[in-house]
Structure formats: C-alpha cells, structure tokens
Amino acid sequence: xxxxxxxxxxxxxxxxxxxxxxxxxxxxxxxxxxxxxxxxxxxxxxxxxxxxxxxxxxxxxxxxxxxxxxxxxxxxxxxxxxxxxxxxxxxxxxxxxxxxxxxxxxxxxxxxxxxxxxxxxxxxxxxxxxxxxxxxxxxxxxxxxxxxxxxxxxxxxxxxxxxxxxxxxxxxxxxxxxxxx
Amino acid sequence: xxxxxxxxxxxxxxxxxxxxxxxxxxxxxxxxxxxxxxxxxxxxxxxxxxxxxxxxxxxxxxxxxxxxxxxxxxxxxxxxxxxxxxxxxxxxxxxxxxxxxxxxxxxxxxxxxxxxxxxxxxxxxxxxxxxxxxxxxxxxxxxxxxxxxxxxxxxxxxxxxxxxxxxxxxxxxxxxxxxxx
Amino acid sequence: xxxxxxxxxxxxxxxxxxxxxxxxxxxxxxxxxxxxxxxxxxxxxxxxxxxxxxxxxxxxxxxxxxxxxxxxxxxxxxxxxxxxxxxxxxxxxxxxxxxxxxxxxxxxxxxxxxxxxxxxxxxxxxxxxxxxxxxxxxxxxxxxxxxxxxxxxxxxxxxxxxxxxxxxxxxxxxxxxxxxx
Amino acid sequence: xxxxxxxxxxxxxxxxxxxxxxxxxxxxxxxxxxxxxxxxxxxxxxxxxxxxxxxxxxxxxxxxxxxxxxxxxxxxxxxxxxxxxxxxxxxxxxxxxxxxxxxxxxxxxxxxxxxxxxxxxxxxxxxxxxxxxxxxxxxxxxxxxxxxxxxxxxxxxxxxxxxxxxxxxxxxxxxxxxxxx
DNA sequence: GATGAATGAGTCTTCATTCAT
DNA sequence: CATGAATGAAGACTCATTCAT
Numbered sequence: 001x002x003x004x005x006x007x008x009x010x011x012x013x014x015x016x017x018x019x020x021x022x023x024x025x026x027x028x029x030x031x032x033x034x035x036x037x038x039x040x041x042x043x044x045x046x047x048x049x050x051x052x053x054x055x056x057x058x059x060x061x062x063x064x065x066x067x068x069x070x071x072x073x074x075x076x077x078x079x080x081x082x083x084x085x086x087x088x089x090x091x092x093x094x095x096x097x098x099x100x101x102x103x104x105x106x107x108x109x110x111x112x113x114x115x116x117x118x119x120x121x122x123x124x125x126x127x128x129x130x131x132x133x134x135x136x137x138x139x140x141x142x143x144x145x146x147x148x149x150x151x152x153x154x155x156x157x158x159x160x161x162x163x164x165x166x167x168x169x170x171x172x173x174x175x176x177x178x179x180x181x
Numbered sequence: 182x183x184x185x186x187x188x189x190x191x192x193x194x195x196x197x198x199x200x201x202x203x204x205x206x207x208x209x210x211x212x213x214x215x216x217x218x219x220x221x222x223x224x225x226x227x228x229x230x231x232x233x234x235x236x237x238x239x240x241x242x243x244x245x246x247x248x249x250x251x252x253x254x255x256x257x258x259x260x261x262x263x264x265x266x267x268x269x270x271x272x273x274x275x276x277x278x279x280x281x282x283x284x285x286x287x288x289x290x291x292x293x294x295x296x297x298x299x300x301x302x303x304x305x306x307x308x309x310x311x312x313x314x315x316x317x318x319x320x321x322x323x324x325x326x327x328x329x330x331x332x333x334x335x336x337x338x339x340x341x342x343x344x345x346x347x348x349x350x351x352x353x354x355x356x357x358x359x360x361x362x
Numbered sequence: 363x364x365x366x367x368x369x370x371x372x373x374x375x376x377x378x379x380x381x382x383x384x385x386x387x388x389x390x391x392x393x394x395x396x397x398x399x400x401x402x403x404x405x406x407x408x409x410x411x412x413x414x415x416x417x418x419x420x421x422x423x424x425x426x427x428x429x430x431x432x433x434x435x436x437x438x439x440x441x442x443x444x445x446x447x448x449x450x451x452x453x454x455x456x457x458x459x460x461x462x463x464x465x466x467x468x469x470x471x472x473x474x475x476x477x478x479x480x481x482x483x484x485x486x487x488x489x490x491x492x493x494x495x496x497x498x499x500x501x502x503x504x505x506x507x508x509x510x511x512x513x514x515x516x517x518x519x520x521x522x523x524x525x526x527x528x529x530x531x532x533x534x535x536x537x538x539x540x541x542x543x
Numbered sequence: 544x545x546x547x548x549x550x551x552x553x554x555x556x557x558x559x560x561x562x563x564x565x566x567x568x569x570x571x572x573x574x575x576x577x578x579x580x581x582x583x584x585x586x587x588x589x590x591x592x593x594x595x596x597x598x599x600x601x602x603x604x605x606x607x608x609x610x611x612x613x614x615x616x617x618x619x620x621x622x623x624x625x626x627x628x629x630x631x632x633x634x635x636x637x638x639x640x641x642x643x644x645x646x647x648x649x650x651x652x653x654x655x656x657x658x659x660x661x662x663x664x665x666x667x668x669x670x671x672x673x674x675x676x677x678x679x680x681x682x683x684x685x686x687x688x689x690x691x692x693x694x695x696x697x698x699x700x701x702x703x704x705x706x707x708x709x710x711x712x713x714x715x716x717x718x719x720x721x722x723x724x
Numbered sequence: 725g726a727t728g729a730a731t732g733a734g735t736c737t738t739c740a741t742t743c744a745t
Numbered sequence: 746c747a748t749g750a751a752t753g754a755a756g757a758c759t760c761a762t763t764c765a766t
C-alpha cells in the first residue's frame with residue numbers, strides 16, 4: 001500500500017484490510033503507522049544495496065558492471081513495490097532515511113566509485129565517472145519498477161515479457177558504453 | 182508542494198501558506214484540490230514532451246539523440262519539481278493521466294522508436310531498441326531531479342554543479358553506446 | 363428555493379442563480395439571507411389569510427364555507443410554493459412568525475370560529491367546532507400543494523388535472539358534513 | 544432533530560449533542576449522515592402505512608373509515624416527530640423515498656381506493672372518490688402533528704388535550720360526510 | 725449598481741491513536 | 746490476541762458576509 005499510495009496516502013485501515021486484520025490489531029503488533037513504515041524501510045535497505053556490494057574488484061570490469069546491471073534489473077522485476085517504496089521516500093526528501101544516505105550509502109557508493117576509477121585508470125574501462133555510472137544503473141533499472149504503469153502503457157505489455165527486452169537492451173548498451181578503446 | 186508530498190500528502194492549507202493566501206481563498210480561485218492538480222498536470226504535459234518531439238529524423242542520429250539527452254537533462258535541472266510531480270503521478274498508477282499515456286504519449290514514443298529503428302537499419306546507429314533507449318534517456322536524466330536528495334546526499338552537492346558532471350558523463354556514455362561499428 | 367429546500371437548505375448562490383444575479387448583487391439588494399426570507403414571509407402572510415377573511419357572516423353558512431374551501435384550494439393550486447414555504451416555517455417551529463400566529467392569526471381564527479359557533483347555534487350548520495373545521499380546511503386544501511410530490515406519485519398526475527377531482531371531492535365532502543339535519 | 548430542522552438543517556453535532564455523544568462517535572456507529580437519515584426513514588415507512596392496511600373490506604364501511612381516521616390521529620399524537628420527518632421529506636420532493644411512493648405506496652392506495660369505490664357502488668357509502676378521501680384523512684390527522692406549533696398557538700394549548708376535541712370533530716365530520724343517503 | 729476578492733465559521737468526513745474488555 | 750468504543754486533530758469544501766473598486 002505504501003509503495004502505491006505513499007505514506008500519507010495509505011491508511012492503517014487499508015493495511016489492515018490487505019492483511020486480513022482489524023485496524024486495532026495492526027496497532028497491537030506495531031505501535032504506530034510510522035513504526036510499520038520504518039520497519040519496512042529498514043528491512044529493505046540492506047537487500048536493496050546488496051547487488052552493488054557484489055561488484056567484485058577482482059573480476060573483469062565490464063562483466064562485473066553488466067552483471068550488476070542485470071542483478072539490479074532482476075531486482076526491479078521481482079520487487080517492484082519495494083523499488084517504488086524507496087522512490088516515494090526519496091521523492092519526499094528522504095525524511096526517514098536521510099542519515100542512511102549521507103552515511104552508509106554514501107560510503108558504499110564512494111568506495112565503488114573509487115573501484116571504477118581504478119578500472120578506468122588501468123584502461124580496463126572506458127572513461128566514466130563512477131558515481132554517475134552508478135546513478136545511471138540505478139535509474140535505468142528501477143525505471144521499469146517505478147514507472148511501470150508508464151512502461152506498460154507505452155509498450156502495451158501486461159506481463160513481465162518486456163523485461164527480457166529491457167535486459168537485452170541494457171546489456172548491449174552498457175557493454176558498448178563501457179568497453180574501452 | 183504536490184511535487185514533494187504527492188497529492189494526498191499535500192493539504193490545501195500548505196498550498197495556501199506557500200502562496201500567501203488563506204485556504205478558502207485558494208478554493209475561491211480553484212473549485213477543488215483536484216482542479217489545482219489537474220491544471221498543473223495539463224499545463225505541464227506538453228512542456229514535458231516537447232524535447233522528444235524535437236529529435237529530428239533528418240539530422241545525424243547520434244548527435245540528435247545526444248542533443249535530446251542534453252535537453253532532457255537541462256529540463257530536469259531547471260524544472261525538478263515538475264519532474265517529481267510526474268514521478269509521483271506515475272508511481273501512484275497515473276490515475277489522472279492514464280489516457281494520455283496510452284494515447285498521445287504512446288503514439289509519440291512509437292513514432293520516435295520507429296525513427297530510431299530506421300537509423301539502426303541504415304547502419305547509422307548501434308543496434309538499440311527505440312522504446313527502451315527512450316526509457317533509458319528519461320530515467321537517467323530525470324533521476325537527477327526525482328532522486329535529487331539522494332544524488333546530493335551521495336555527492337555532497339548543495340548547488341547545481343553536479344549537473345555539469347552528469348552532462349559530461351551522459352554525453353560520453355550515450356555517444357559510445359550509440360555510435361555504430 | 364426556500365419552499366423546496368427550506369431556509370438552511372437554500373444558499374444565496376442558488377437564489378442568485380435562479381434570479382440571474384451574482385451572489386454579491388443579491389446581497390446588495392437585501393442585507394442578509396434572513397432579510398430575504400423575512401420579506402418573503404411578510405409579503406405572503408396577508409395574501410394567505412385573505413380567503414378566510416372573506417367568509418361572510420351574512421351569507422349562507424354552508425355556501426360560505428364551501429366557497430372558502432374552493433378559494434383555498436385554488437390558492438394551493440396557484441401558489442403551491444408559497445404554501446410549502448409556510449409549511450417549512452411551521453414544521454421548524456415557526457421561529458420567524460411565532461408572534462403572528464399567537465397574535466393576529468389567532469384573533470382572526472377565534473373570530474371566525476365564533477361566527478361558525480353562531481351558525482351552529484342557529485341551526486344553520488351541522489354541529490362542528492369552528493377551530494377544528496378551519497384546521498381541516500387548511501390541511502385538506504394545502505395538502506395538494508405541500509405534499510404535491512406524493513399526490514402526483516400516487517395519482518400518476520403530471521399536470522393540474524387532479525385539482526378538478528379534488529374540488530369535486532372536497533365540495534361534496536364539506537357540503538354533506540356541514541349541512542344540518 | 545431531522546423532524547424539526549430537516550436534513551440539511553440538522554448537523555451531526557446537533558444529533559451527537561442530543562444523544563450525548565461526540566460527533567465522531569456518531570460517525571463511528573453510522574457511516575454517514577445520509578445513513579442515519581436513511582435508517583430512520585426505512586424503519587418508519589412500514590409503521591406509517593400500517594393503519595391504512597388495517598381498513599377491513601369486510602367491516603362496516605363508515606365504521607372502518609372512521610376507525611382508520613382515529614388510528615391515524617392517534618399516531619399523529621404519539622409520533623408527531625415521525626410525521627414531521629415525512630412532511631419534511633415530501634416537501635423537499637421526496638428525494639429519498641420517491642420509489643416507495645410511486646411503488647408500494649401507490650399500489651396500497653390504489654387497492655384501498657378500489658375497496659372504497661366498491662363500498663360506494665354498493666350504496667354503503669356516500670359518493671366519494673377513494674384517493675382523495677385518503678388524502679383528506681392523511682392531511683386532517685397529520686395536520687395536528689406537522690403544524691403542531693400553529694395549532695397550539697391558535698388554541699393556546701400546551702398539552703395534548705386538544706387532540707380529544709380534534710377526535711370529536713373528525714369523528715362527527717367523517718361520519719356525516721360518509722354516511723349514505 | 726455590480727463584481728472580484730477575501731475570510732470566519734461551520735459541516736461532513738477521515739484517520740491515527742487510546743482505552744477497556 | 747482481538748475488538749468494540751471513543752476521540753482529538755486535521756482536511757476538503759460550503760457559505761454568508763464584508764470590503765474595495
């Protein structure tokens with residue numbers, strides 16, 4: 001519910017109905033609406049960043065990055081609601097995860113950007129700036145989850161078939177854009 | 182306000198405060214909250230799609246597309262709130278612009294995708310699928326507006342300086358990915 | 363508008379629309395909503411009671427009363443909205459015309475009831491109590507205006523044709539009920 | 544509250560105050576103001592029409608009708624607020640019970656009017672049209688409830704004593720008007 | 725005269741939350 | 746565990762009225 005209607009747009013009644021409970025019973029398990037949301041967020045943050053952690057500095061740069069793109073796209077396909085939940089949160093100015101962003105997330109991205117810079121310096125990768133490369137991967141893959149309605153509306157797709165095309169496109173795209181020389 | 186908090190998350194009181202009016206005075210000018218939102222949306226839709234329309238079939242394919250990317254990025258920089266407004270709308274399932282998406286927007290994208298397919302067939306462009314290329318352009322550029330808080334948090338940027346880096350990155354990126362051979 | 367929706371149920375906007383004026387312009391002519399209502403009421407009170415005043419003590423009792431019934435029924439046919447306006451006012455406890463009721467109206471009815479009592483005493487009229495006879499005349503005639511929707515719904519009537527039947531019924535009815543001996 | 548002020552003229556706050564509850568608590572028991580009103584109406588409709596159903600075709604015509612008048616007058620005395628509730632509803636055009644009027648109510652009245660016509664044809668009743676006779680009974684009896692304020696103002700009555708006079712009047716009145724020959 | 729602008733006071737309704745059982 | 750009852754706070758919208766032009 002949060003992922004579709006946002007925090008304010010979701011009522012505990014809706015959550016309770018979806019869960020087959022009464023409103024009061026939901027509040028028996030969670031102290032407040034905020035708490036439900038917070039638990040969702042926190043439980044998700046690590047899952048969300050795992051794929052990036054898996055980008056191995058020892059592997060082949062282009063293959064590592066393309067594999068990351070594919071993992072991220074798969075995540076968008078399998079967990080579109082979670083993706084939208086983050087999108088909502090960040091659109092609203094990330095009031096609840098601001099510290100994670102400027103703390104652990106920033107550290108992780110800085111580290112991976114440095115790794116990318118190393119690959120570029122070593123001539124193993126076309127000259128790309130790491131942070132923006134990561135942004136591009138996030139945006140191109142999450143787009144299929146966050147803007148799903150638009151994607152479906154334009155492609156006329158009613159199932160997940162278009163994800164295969166997206167994968168084909170993104171793989172070729174990143175491969176060409178990243179392969180040096 | 183709508184761009185930050187979404188439709189449900191925004192109260193007329195907030196809008197009124199921002200505008201220096203009373204709640205009732207806002208409702209004197211607009212018959213309802215829906216009407217305010219609808220007027221915003223309708224006024225924006227054409228502005229939002231103009232850049233894509235400007236992608237000239239007679240021009241050099243790579244240059245045309247890169248120029249489109251740059252125009253779109255500039256739009257994100259200048260009108261980030263408008264970008265977020267659309268993001269919110271689509272995240273919520275596009276309840277108010279569903280018809281535009283499956284109608285005029287789909288037509289326009291289909292047309293441009295066909296144009297891209299022509300360029301690819303003529304060997305003027307690396308083999309990319311048009312719809313997904315357009316999705317990638319939308320997502321990579323709008324990301325700087327929609328996820329602005331995250332981008333700033335990670336880059337530590339407090340002004341628009343990072344847009345220049347984004348432009349550099351995206352230009353190189355698309356040029357490499359699209360240039361044939 | 364007042365006659366259909368009552369005082370609270372009618373807005374100045376509705377009155378203005380009906381009159382082809384703007385709300386403010388209506389309030390230019392009348393100082394307040396109360397004033398509009400009050401003027402309506404006062405202008406009507408005398409019209410409403412005139413027929414009763416016309417019941418002549420010198421005439422033939424049965425004919426005088428039957429003639430009064432007919433005049434009152436005609437008034438209901440011609441001015442149904444005015445009748446409903448009074449009905450609304452009295453249903454609500456007559457907050458605005460309470461003094462008229464306990465003052466001039468009561469006096470008039472008392473006088474006419476005395477007149478009827480005289481006729482009865484003289485054997486010119488079947489034994490009826492004057493006040494209640496007057497109440498019966500008011501109610502049976504105004505019923506066709508006040509409960510018009512119900513009357514039409516039951517009779518399936520869409521015009522004024524049923525008023526002729528009502529007149530026939532009421533004339534025979536009152537004649538039989540009032541004729542002495 | 545509805546019976547005095549009508550639907551629009553009654554606020555949930557007033558109802559709540561009368562019931563010793565808070566406004567929101569009233570809305571906890573009833574989903575909306577409309578629902579409160581609807582429940583009142585529906586619960587009343589059958590009670591309201593029962594007396595008419597009790598007019599027995601096998602009994603003595605004049606006695607049956609006079610008995611109906613007495614039952615109806617008693618109902619007005621005991622349930623004046625309910626009577627006024629219907630009066631309000633019908634004055635406003637019966638928006639909520641239009642279908643009952645043109646459906647079940649019309650059927651019932653048609654049936655009873657036919658019964659009366661039979662009695663008249665058999666010479667057991669003075670020549671009266673059934674529908675209008677029923678209207679006269681409704682109006683003369685309900686008048687004591689609907690126009691109570693006026694009746695009291697004119698008679699100077701502060702209790703129910705005048706109902707006895709009304710009964711005397713109406714009994715004699717209907718008996719004379721209905722007895723054949 | 726007429727009207728655009730503005731607003732205080734309601735009025736229905738939603739909703740998160742508390743409390744007792 | 747679960748739920749009926751209750752409520753403070755807010756929110757969208759209406760409306761009579763005022764004021765300036």
